Amino acid sequence: MSSLKGSRIQKMRLPVHTRKGPLEVPSPSEKDWSKDDKEDYVLKDPDQELDSLPQPYRMISKLVDLLFDRSWEVIEEREAAREAERSRTQPTIYPPLVESKLNNMPKCMAVSQDYVFIGEANGFSIYNVYNAKQIGAWEKLKVDVTSIWATDLGSEVLIASLDEMGIIRLFYYYKESLFLIKAINEVDDVSKQTICIKMTVSLGGDFAAFLLQGVGDVWLDVYKLPKESWLKEVEYPQLTANPKKKVRQLQLNAIDSTTPDNLETDVYACFKGDVKLSLPVYIMKIKPPKPITGTTFKSPLEVFAKIEDCCGLGSGQNHFIKDSQWEQQEAIFKGSYRKFLDGEWKEEPPSMATFHFLLPSSVISMPAEAKGPSGVACVLGIHWTGSHNFFFYSLHRTLKDKADPESVWPCAAPIAVSNLSCCGSYLVLACEDGVLTLWDLSKGFPLGVVALPKGCFCQSIHFLKYFLVHKGENMFPELPVKSKMKCVVLCTDTSLHLVEAEGTRGPTTRVLAERPVKHVNETIRAVAPVPALPGMVLIFSQDGCARLMDVAKSQVVCAFAPPRPCQLVVPWSPVFVVSLHHPCFLLRGDHPDEIEHKDNSRNIQNSIFCFSFETCPLLKNISGNCVLSQSDLTCHAAFRQTLPLEKRCERFLQERFQNLEKSAMKEQEHWTRLRRYSLLLQKREPR
Template sequence: MPVYIRKNVNFTPPSLDRIPLEDEDDYITDPDQLKDPLPQPYRMIDKVLGQLVEEVWDIVESRENERLEEGRKVRPPRHENTKSLEYLRKCGCMTDSGDGLYMFIGHSKGIIVIDANTQEKVTLWEEDRVDLQYIRAHIIAPNVYLLVSIDDMGFSRLHAFSGDKLYLLKHLNEHQMPLSTRQSSRTSLQLIDKNNAVEIKPKIFLNFCHYPESRDIWLEIHKLPRESWVTELDNIKAKLQKKEEPKQEVKEVKEEESTETAEPVEGTDGEKSESQSQIQQSQSNEDTAGVKFSQPSLVFKLKQPPQVSALESRGNLSSSVYSTCQKVDSGEVIGTGQNHVLSTTQIELRKEVFDHLHENLLEYAPKDDTVDNIQDVNFHFLNAGKMIPLGLENPANLTIPTTVAVWWKDSTHVMHYSLLKTPGKDETKPDMVWPFTAKITSSAVSDETSLMIIGLVDGNIVLWDRYLGIQRGVINISDNSCIDTLLFLDPSICPQEMTEYPPYSTRTTSYLLVLCRNGAMYAVLMGAGGTQAEPICLSPQIEESGEQFSKVETVRGLPDLILTVLQNGNVQIRDVLQGKVLCEMKVPDTHEIMSPWDPVVAIGNTGQTLYLRVIEREPTETDETTTDASTPQGTVLVYPLNTFNTLETFFNRKRDSIPLSVHTTVDKRVDALMKERIAMQAFRKDRMQERWNCFKEEIWTILQYKEQAARKAEEREVYEYQHVRVFDVKS
């Protein structure tokens, strides 16, 4: 490419004399004055004010957008309470009886039993300095209920309610945790329906304690004499009935005389009824006091296993190689890693070598956490199964729990212990161990204990089928949150898969409700072919702290509904399959929910009534009225759910009970196949006629193929060989 350059062009640099002098007016000391002519400090003040106005305007605009979005939303209807139970001001916990007849209320002085329909007192049990914080009820016989309660000091008790009376059966841990040691203890209990086993979890947390050696946690399994208790209660009721017959006759005579002589006085009916109820309750307490019942028997006791950090620094404490090899696991099954052949000296030597090799990098290593966190323990009773066949030879053990599954907080193992084995004196070893790749955060077991679901910290859930002894699947629920709550839903709300063959049922389809730590709620479909790949999102991730769920539970008698309580105090009833809020409970303006993060709420009367504990709001500084500085008074609000219009369709809907897992025996399978064979005999003639017609077509097709093959054989050329040459092998 040609380049054209001018010729004879000289560049003469300017001389110093020709350079113009700098003009002071053209020199700008502040370059920002080109855009803003204001001098300092007024320019800075203007910028600060402008930025402040912009930020305020952004806040006003965001609030306006939020107000418009809230106005566009369809808010659920809010229903008011119809009754307030003032005599339950110091209620600390409540639970349903299971059959919808009674409500058991735990308060600051004992237990109150009320009728679920009329909300009237039935009986009570009182004791000084007993502030109950936990109560559960289980049916152990017709019209006989077993109550499990825990007070604020961690002491647990077993009560029996029968014949409109409460009986104290047992103090479970009164001698294990004396209050003189200034220990702040807490106990958790769980009872299994339709069996005779109970679990107890004493957890001793030491506050300003002078006995550090007692800092411990353990799990105890007790066997309850259920049949003996029922027999003893029947005998006590018979004796009390004989004593009350003459008293009742005298009482009727006195009432007749009092009605004839007494004059009506205004305003004394309520006082008389209260005094009469107090007299009856004191008499019932006197009748039930001093009665001795059969005592539970301890099956075994599990101690807290060492943590992973302790296992890394602790060696085998045996004195000889022979004793070390005896304590080591045989290796036939998966173990927990607690028993190994590494000695303490070897572990310390390895640590010294590591510190010497990486001395320059030790300052960047994370520091060890010196806080000794007390681990929590979680457990489930499991019926007999083929994974642990101990007890299957006895048919009586098929319907009762024979195994307990235990996992500890921050653990990656689920350990199974047999309840039929006699544990050793020193240690109880697990019969089976399930290892997982991440820490366990939650677990759930189906009603018949054939399915067990495990939630992990990495957002995965693992479903185990104990009947088949395999995993149904592993599903990832969330990548940025751990699993917090797992609930098995009623299979009746899920459409069942109908299969043409086999003629007997093999497996049930059901939903699993999963709640993550970030507030997201999912429903997972567990079908006959396994689990669904994509979970159904019922509620997205919640960013605001006040909108987080503090309680989620199913509604007894209404499988389509769930009860949710938010941390901001909203009590809601939701559709479990759609996640839609159907209604909310409206609290009076003068009250608020007591501890929304741990609310006292229960649903009784088979889902028809909701009970909610509220307290008075604390007065503000602008209130002119003077109030007492004592603790705010509380009450229990009653909401009739069966009168809400939004829930009418759910009450009218009828669901057939469907078992979550189907166990079809060989006899049932043979009977089903024979019935199908007999039912198909009526169509045998038609099928035979159809088959003979098919034979004619098949024979004609075969003949056609035969003729075609013969025709092709005739048309084929024939090669004839006149001379065959023979080769001599020797030549």
């Protein structure tokens, strides 16, 4: 009897290999019911059914199943991505119009008028935009030219070249003659050599500013350029050397065995080194703002008695705070954030500056004797790295005058990026918190403040020439536009946004391109507006293509790429230049041979590709008629305010009469609805 009980108890015991943890209760749905309809089905122990293999083979089986499931998921994702890639509409890719082969690798490019200036080893070369023929060159250096700028002065061109040693030189190009004006920061003592970091020339070429860096110090030198004297001096040259000695004409393109076949060799350029031009006039030196320190004044009365003027009060510049107050605030700060301040402090890099030459406007009140011509810059606007303030310095001063700002614009956050439109009428200040402030300098009032989406911070700002969408096409208005601007903002996450502002209306933002997640090769590396095409921008992607985007439709119209694949360095920094007056752009080709064998002694074929928008069939309609006539412009809703008052009233009355019929129909609909509702309420009322 006892043995029978023991056997029954043993049969009723739970399995030894029971699963630990809470039991999963199946959901009461039909899809989870067992599909085994066999009558002889016997519920087995789930552990015995799944774990029939002994250890460690059960664990190996589970790992293999898990690996198989994950591999299958990856295969499905890749197959879905390939299917989506096949279904994507790829833009039409156009090849370059001309390929110019060079012996040296081009470092930089600049375009002005009909000339292209290419920085190379030992100097720079000059080419024609139309036929890509070399006009001349200047090869007097032992180092490479890393940056080059070109400014249109009318019939002349002002050229500035920066070499690897940080020395910047000014050149004057007039009627295929090249003149060296001055090396701005070249000194005889190498230990006192300064480095030029950035430069800017004012609209019209009347002023120039150079950001220089010395031993632990950064400052800005501002010069006035005597362009009227240069024009007289090149037309009637005065030789500083022997008058009987003729100006020697240099053959700059010598024929040798390494010259490519398609490179012009019978071109002669004239470098007139014996002609000395007037030197730029040094105006002022601007240093970064000093850190705020305590004052020696004992009372506010003493402050107001000895202060010279109230310029800068309330803007964060002129502080009169005692040392004891600063020490008290510093002790409170360190006590509150001690755990964050215990780490090692990194040495801060030298402060950098961004500066713009501003035209006369109502933003800054200038003295009557300091006012100049309307088209000549009169103010230099500058902001330093990490600074909340935008400073304004008058250009109508001498070297003896103290370089103090005439006005200061404080911002809520440090200014990260700023840009001035080509016409000099609009200014955009982008702060580090992603907020943009849009200014209409000609009218003297802000167009508005707009914030980028969360997580987006400004990397660069590019102004677009104002355009209108008329009958589905982008067109430039024939009449001048006032208080209306459009700009494209490239963010640090490589997303692209369009910012628009008009008069007193609040600015708006629109996403043009999201950050690519699946297609990393389409990451945006650079953006450039196309002045010849309304509403078009060039987007240079990581894959080496330049895509032309219509910002009005947020669509890619077409793409441009070299004829053979390029091996790009990650991250790729494209070397390109877009012509302001011609519908074309130039792009340097980066080839595998150039990257793999650039340190070898043999010469390498480097290329610059010229792409023309006129040769693209998809752009013929855009480039053929891109100006909106005055008759169509007056009918456009955006420009009706330019009509006389009588015309505007007449159009307003006509629109009101046209809307009367629509209003009458809407009133009849509302009246019918009210009658039905009243009848329904009457039926529901108790009798």
